[in-house]
Amino acid sequence: MNSYGILAKFDSPKSLMHAAEKVRDEGFEKFDCHSPFPIHGMDEAMGLKRSKLGYLIGFMGMSGALFGFGLQSWIHSIEYPMNISGKPFFAYPAYAIITFELMVLFSAIGAVFGMMFFNRIPRFHHPVFYSEKFSDVTSDAFYVSIEVDDPKYKESSVIDFLKDIGGTEIEVLKDEI
Amino acid sequence: MNGHAIKSKAEIRAEKLLPGNQNFTTITEDIAGVPEQKKTPIQWWLLFGFALSLLGIFAGSVGFLIWEGTGVWGINNPVFWGWAIINFVWWVGIGHAGTLISAILHLFRQNWRNAINRFAETMTLFAVICALVFPGIHVGRIWVAYWFLPLPNQMGMWPNMRSPLIWDFFAVFTYFTVSLLFWYTGLIPDLATLRDRAKGIKKKVYGFFALGWRGGNRQWQHYELAYLVLAGISTPLVLSVHSVVSSDFATSVIPGWHTTIFPPYFVAGAIYSGFGMVMTLSIIARKVYNLGHIITVEHLDKMAQIMLLTGCMVGYAYSMEFFVAWYSGNPYESFAFVNRALGPYWWGYWAMIFCNVVVPQFFWFEKYRRHIPFLFITSILVNIGMWFERFVIVVITLHRDFMPGAWAMYNPTIWDVSIYLGTFGLFFTGFLLFLRFLPMVSIAEAKLVLTESDPHHGEDHE
Numbered sequence: 001m002n003s004y005g006i007l008a009k010f011d012s013p014k015s016l017m018h019a020a021e022k023v024r025d026e027g028f029e030k031f032d033c034h035s036p037f038p039i040h041g042m043d044e045a046m047g048l049k050r051s052k053l054g055y056l057i058g059f060m061g062m063s064g065a066l067f068g069f070g071l072q073s074w075i076h077s078i079e080y081p082m083n084i085s086g087k088p089f090f091a092y093p094a095y096a097i098i099t100f101e102l103m104v105l106f107s108a109i110g111a112v113f114g115m116m117f118f119n120r121i122p123r124f125h126h127p128v129f130y131s132e133k134f135s136d137v138t139s140d141a142f143y144v145s146i147e148v149d150d151p152k153y154k155e156s157s158v159i160d161f162l163k164d165i166g167g168t169e170i171e172v173l174k175d176e177i
Numbered sequence: 178m179n180g181h182a183i184k185s186k187a188e189i190r191a192e193k194l195l196p197g198n199q200n201f202t203t204i205t206e207d208i209a210g211v212p213e214q215k216k217t218p219i220q221w222w223l224l225f226g227f228a229l230s231l232l233g234i235f236a237g238s239v240g241f242l243i244w245e246g247t248g249v250w251g252i253n254n255p256v257f258w259g260w261a262i263i264n265f266v267w268w269v270g271i272g273h274a275g276t277l278i279s280a281i282l283h284l285f286r287q288n289w290r291n292a293i294n295r296f297a298e299t300m301t302l303f304a305v306i307c308a309l310v311f312p313g314i315h316v317g318r319i320w321v322a323y324w325f326l327p328l329p330n331q332m333g334m335w336p337n338m339r340s341p342l343i344w345d346f347f348a349v350f351t352y353f354t355v356s357l358l359f360w361y362t363g364l365i366p367d368l369a370t371l372r373d374r375a376k377g378i379k380k381k382v383y384g385f386f387a388l389g390w391r392g393g394n395r396q397w398q399h400y401e402l403a404y405l406v407l408a409g410i411s412t413p414l415v416l417s418v419h420s421v422v423s424s425d426f427a428t429s430v431i432p433g434w435h436t437t438i439f440p441p442y443f444v445a446g447a448i449y450s451g452f453g454m455v456m457t458l459s460i461i462a463r464k465v466y467n468l469g470h471i472i473t474v475e476h477l478d479k480m481a482q483i484m485l486l487t488g489c490m491v492g493y494a495y496s497m498e499f500f501v502a503w504y505s506g507n508p509y510e511s512f513a514f515v516n517r518a519l520g521p522y523w524w525g526y527w528a529m530i531f532c533n534v535v536v537p538q539f540f541w542f543e544k545y546r547r548h549i550p551f552l553f554i555t556s557i558l559v560n561i562g563m564w565f566e567r568f569v570i571v572v573i574t575l576h577r578d579f580m581p582g583a584w585a586m587y588n589p590t591i592w593d594v595s596i597y598l599g600t601f602g603l604f605f606t607g608f609l610l611f612l613r614f615l616p617m618v619s620i621a622e623a624k625l626v627l628t629e630s631d632p633h634h635g636e637d638h639e
Contacts, residue, residue, distance in 0.1 A: 036620075046395075072338040104355060115402075
């Protein structure tokens, strides 16, 4: 039976945020605050850096636009120039719309799959799921979890610390066998 | 100003949108309770049976169309575009409310949208599917519909990227894909809620699609950014889609189509009809599933206000078209518009004016905006009106263009009607399955309306 971390319950978004600030100030790094909905200001409370997802989306958007414009120019100027009603082969104003659409399409794909990549999902196993009661986190409960990988992790002291900052129902996460 | 008896503005607003004593637990119970029902309500089965029979009509009619060819429709020379294009534009228009509600209202921080966005997004998905059916089948040789795609092939054949019809293909296809991604991203936390409450096989299925979501802030951080960016890029997208649809018409030289007002006018009409459809569906759903305390009269009132605004914009466009036709001094252009109002299809024009310009004027009065039976009837009239608008644009414009020798009347056939009715089967089958198995209101976002979700709730501001 291995232990993976410790879970403590808090009763409101407010207490979860104050707890996050204290956990951060104590110097823990491998911890997370779980809630049924995003809590405004939690990133600062946990001391998280800004998400880098924006750069990925920007890169994807630009590739989409370049791809769209390049595809159209290549088709009508190089691959098969065809005279239709005497219009120019390189009719760049007419390419604006598909360029725009592909920029949006690529950015959206970048946003969703980039979000999954940064969040490391799909991931169907995680220590927090060893807890029976954790399932109410998607309804009305708020938890702090501290993982065993954290350099400051020491089971007894972490339990005391979480109790000190107002955590209840403290549980050590263990696998079943 | 910090006495506890005095309610803050935020609290008053939250109470209007989520009346009664609601908290995180009750919101989860009420919304997740619908797809978790052990017994499916009898109304659902009745509607589903009806939708399935329409779907059967759809399959049969489309099958016959593919077998026999587009000659089974009433299209003729000069009315080459008949109901297929009318229905395409109509369904795409309806599909606009979803992204408008989820994206634009999200950017404007209108949190009342949290009760209706899931609903509207789902409606968008199925409406766009119904719309995409028409360009697919109206090409006649449906087995080569993939020629739309820029695929390298042995014939050296490419789509003409300078043609608005291909822009339209890209615009609607992108719109569908982005709406699907947006919808699914919004669903992930709710699927996790359903996973955590379900047992057995359901738990596995919901769990698979929830991707192992655990609600940690390290996840929410990226999630929120992705959601914000999706809203940001969907906003110009939703405005572009119907603009591009309108360029199918506006880039031609037909009098009545060749106008620069088309893009904004089409977008306003699309939002108008989309809100009409959201209104119709939400009035039914809140009644059948007793969700009157989550989708409240307050929400319906706000939707009616947007319908009033867009209805007036559409009305302005109608009158401006007439003015410009006269002001241009072009006899063909003037004739096209006089023919709309006083020609053989005058009833189509006046049905449009009545439903789209006269009816929404009632929404100036709060009494009518909060009268649910009245709203239900007007929301249906809105969509009838918007169908007639496309009828006016497509059929009335085409049937008399330049040369009187080339004029003709247009009559739809039974197959035009049956395919149109059939798309309702496609739409409602999908929508009813959604109501049965997925939460129709965003559980995570609905909670954000409660003041308790604010971590600074109850603190005094200095």
